[in-house]
Amino acid sequence: MKIRPLYSCILILALLLGSASCAKKIVYSTPGAKPASGLPGHKAADPQKALQRYTKYLETSRVGDPGRSEAWRNTVGSAVQLGEYDLAEKNLQAWQAENKTATSSWDWNQANAQLLLARKGKDAYVGYLIDLAGRTDLDWTTREAAGMELVDHFWAIPEYGLAFDTMSFIYKAAPDDGTKSALEADALRRAESLQADELHKILAGALDADPSAYPWSMVVWARSMKLLTQDRDNWPAVWPSLSTIVRGGGLANKEFFAAQLRALEQQMGVVRQSLVLLLPLSGPYSQVGWKIAKGADTAWRESRAQTEAPAIKLINTESPTFLEELRAVSGVPIIGGPLRKEIWGQIRLAGLHRTSRFLTFMPSVEDEGKEAWRFFSTPADQVRAVIRGCEQLGITSYAILHPQDRFGTAMADIFREQAGILGARIATTRGYDIQNPPTWGKAVAAILGASGAKDTLNPEPPFQAVFLPDSLFRVQQLAPLFHYYEETRLIFLGPQLWGQSLNESNLETQYFDLTLFPGAWSTDLASQSAQSLKRGMEESGGEEADMWAALGYDFVRFTALLGGGQSSVSAFNQALAEAASRMPWTLAPMHWDAGQASQDLFLFQPTRSGMIRADMDKIRQAREQRQIRREERRIQLQNKKQQG
Numbered sequence: 342m343k344i345r346p347l348y349s350c351i352l353i354l355a356l357l358l359g360s361a362s363c364a365k366k367i368v369y370s371t372p373g374a375k376p377a378s379g380l381p382g383h384k385a386a387d388p389q390k391a392l393q394r395y396t397k398y399l400e401t402s403r404v405g406d407p408g409r410s411e412a413w414r415n416t417v418g419s420a421v422q423l424g425e426y427d428l429a430e431k432n433l434q435a436w437q438a439e440n441k442t443a444t445s446s447w448d449w450n451q452a453n454a455q456l457l458l459a460r461k462g463k464d465a466y467v468g469y470l471i472d473l474a475g476r477t478d479l480d481w482t483t484r485e486a487a488g489m490e491l492v493d494h495f496w497a498i499p500e501y502g503l504a505f506d507t508m509s510f511i512y513k514a515a516p517d518d519g520t521k522s523a524l525e526a527d528a529l530r531r532a533e534s535l536q537a538d539e540l541h542k543i544l545a546g547a548l549d550a551d552p553s554a555y556p557w558s559m560v561v562w563a564r565s566m567k568l569l570t571q572d573r574d575n576w577p578a579v580w581p582s583l584s585t586i587v588r589g590g591g592l593a594n595k596e597f598f599a600a601q602l603r604a605l606e607q608q609m610g611v612v613r614q615s616l617v618l619l620l621p622l623s624g625p626y627s628q629v630g631w632k633i634a635k636g637a638d639t640a641w642r643e644s645r646a647q648t649e650a651p652a653i654k655l656i657n658t659e660s661p662t663f664l665e666e667l668r669a670v671s672g673v674p675i676i677g678g679p680l681r682k683e684i685w686g687q688i689r690l691a692g693l694h695r696t697s698r699f700l701t702f703m704p705s706v707e708d709e710g711k712e713a714w715r716f717f718s719t720p721a722d723q724v725r726a727v728i729r730g731c732e733q734l735g736i737t738s739y740a741i742l743h744p745q746d747r748f749g750t751a752m753a754d755i756f757r758e759q760a761g762i763l764g765a766r767i768a769t770t771r772g773y774d775i776q777n778p779p780t781w782g783k784a785v786a787a788i789l790g791a792s793g794a795k796d797t798l799n800p801e802p803p804f805q806a807v808f809l810p811d812s813l814f815r816v817q818q819l820a821p822l823f824h825y826y827e828e829t830r831l832i833f834l835g836p837q838l839w840g841q842s843l844n845e846s847n848l849e850t851q852y853f854d855l856t857l858f859p860g861a862w863s864t865d866l867a868s869q870s871a872q873s874l875k876r877g878m879e880e881s882g883g884e885e886a887d888m889w890a891a892l893g894y895d896f897v898r899f900t901a902l903l904g905g906g907q908s909s910v911s912a913f914n915q916a917l918a919e920a921a922s923r924m925p926w927t928l929a930p931m932h933w934d935a936g937q938a939s940q941d942l943f944l945f946q947p948t949r950s951g952m953i954r955a956d957m958d959k960i961r962q963a964r965e966q967r968q969i970r971r972e973e974r975r976i977q978l979q980n981k982k983q984q985g
Contacts, residue, residue, distance in 0.1 A: 388422035417452040421459045429456045447486040502543050508556045521593035528556040532563035540564040545922045552923040558586045576609045577904040578916040615652050619678030622657040636893030639877035658684045671696040677896050710936025718940040724759040726859035726942040727834040733957050738766045738804040740788050744811045745772040752810030768804040791826040806832035813839045820852035830967040840952050859942035861929045862888035870927040891927045
């Protein structure tokens with residue numbers, strides 16, 4: 342059964358409601374309709390004749406006549422059409438001289454914007470309108486008109502994401518609910534005019550946007566309705582987003598959207614959610630387990646005040662009865678965890694992995710996207726992050742120096758694989774025996790081609806960065822060896838593991854100012870979700886938020902968007918991708934492709950006080966200074982050799 346009639350009714354009612362509640366009548370351009378030219382404002386079929394006619398009117402009429410403002414505006418517009426920019430400027434100044442309040446009117450400012458666009462280009466035009474919309478000394482009519490002209494400009498290009506960004510700016514400054522109501526209706530109308538795929542692109546490209554807040558909530562609403570139009574089976578996937586918008590979106594037209602949601606729920610039912618977390622709540626991993634649980638509880642308490650948050654049941658995977666407890670909740674749509682591979686093996690052996698959909702907190706899982714899923718990063722994500730960071734520095738060639746153990750060898754293989762995918766070159770790879778530290782210097786000398794002879798620089802290495810997949814403790818012993826051979830320019834790349842032991846290390850920072858390693862959580866994130874997590878953790882017991890708390894927090898919020906009532910694996914995989922595009926992440930953003938997860942990890946540098954977000958400009962500058970000193974050293978040795 343299709344629901345297009347209901348959907349059309351929603352859109353029409355939204356527009357009527359918005360218009361009826363607005364104090365002033367506002368006329369907007371039709372979405373998708375592009376202006377005849379790139380310029381806004383007055384257009385004349387014959388601008389030369391129009392200029393002559395309006396100029397003559399100004400010469401023969403008296404100051405104060407009601408038609409003079411329109412005449413001034415049209416002389417400016419006609420002059421711009423003719424390319425007579427100096428004349429347009431002269432008329433603007435004359436208009437201002439005649440009417441001291443002209444510069445506060447939209448007519449004068451639109452004419453000025455028109456001239457700026459023609460004379461100085463889009464950047465000047467956009468900057469002028471943004472400044473105009475933000476000026477609190479002007480009346481709202483002028484500010485709103487400036488903002489909406491900019492919306493229309495972006496829409497016509499088309500740059501839909503920028504158009505919605507601009508609408509967000511206007512909405513925040515709107516003086517009353519009537520104005521906001523009209524803006525909501527307009528945003529919904531614009532969103533409805535686009536295809537579902539285009540709306541998906543807009544949401545995916547809207548960094549740090551809250552999908553439950555205006556105007557992105559209107560994009561989500563329109564897209565959700567289009568998905569329902571395509572297939573009613575999408576209802577469990579779209580209901581959480583619609584419910585969140587109604588209960589927590591802070592819309593002026595909240596009652597209208599609530600009525601539409603109730604109508605849909607009467608047709609297709611309320612989606613009841615429940616959630617199970619499999620965590621180690623005792624034993625050696627209990628600290629991590631409880632941090633995840635507390636992050637999840639923070640999200641639950643936060644959501645409970647806004648929407649129908651899913652009830653959370655905790656199962657201790659270290660308990661001897663955890664499999665029986667898991668059987669008792671068989672059929673729950675989504676289960677988070679487990680955290681450990683051994684526990685997952687027991688679940689699979691018992692055949693319980695097919696009774697619900699598991700989003701595991703592990704870096705890998707069998708049959709991913711078919712019988713199990715991940716809510717965690719992979720080693721490949723770590724490698725991609727550091728290689729992409731190096732791309733920003735112009736680095737494309739690498740060496741790998743790895744410990745000859747299982748972790749080091751596996752990470753070296755992954756680095757080679759990802760480097761091939763990303764078009765990077767591995768110049769050399771070498772292992773070292775972690776049990777024999779005296780041999781580590783030889784390993785470093787070998788990859789540098791260094792002889793160790795006095796007053797001799799090692800040859801120019803065919804790589805600019807070294808991947809060191811080992812503990813930070815051992816890397817602190819390796820890094821000085823590169824400096825011993827007078828090679829200080831290389832970027833040291835490490836695994837996420839470094840962030841776990843950094844606070845316990847006595848770091849010699851002179852060896853680590855050209856260093857990058859990845860992580861999923863950053864303490865300095867300023868996003869609304871990150872601040873909410875920190876505040877919630879503090880209020881619930883004074884605990885500090887960390888990566889594990891953020892994992893639990895984001896998991897609960899993500900599953901609320903996900904729904905979990907999808908009947909097929911392919912539908913669930915599609916729902917994962919959809920929810921990820923709408924999720925305001927606290928962790929580094931995750932994505933799903935055919936049910937397989939990846940994460941865009943942050944990049945960090947180590948310091949004595951802990952990890953900080955990598956400053957690529959500082960790293961670039963420091964590397965350039967090292968290169969200068971290297972060249973000075975080469976010349977010094979060359980001169981010394983010649984003198985000797």
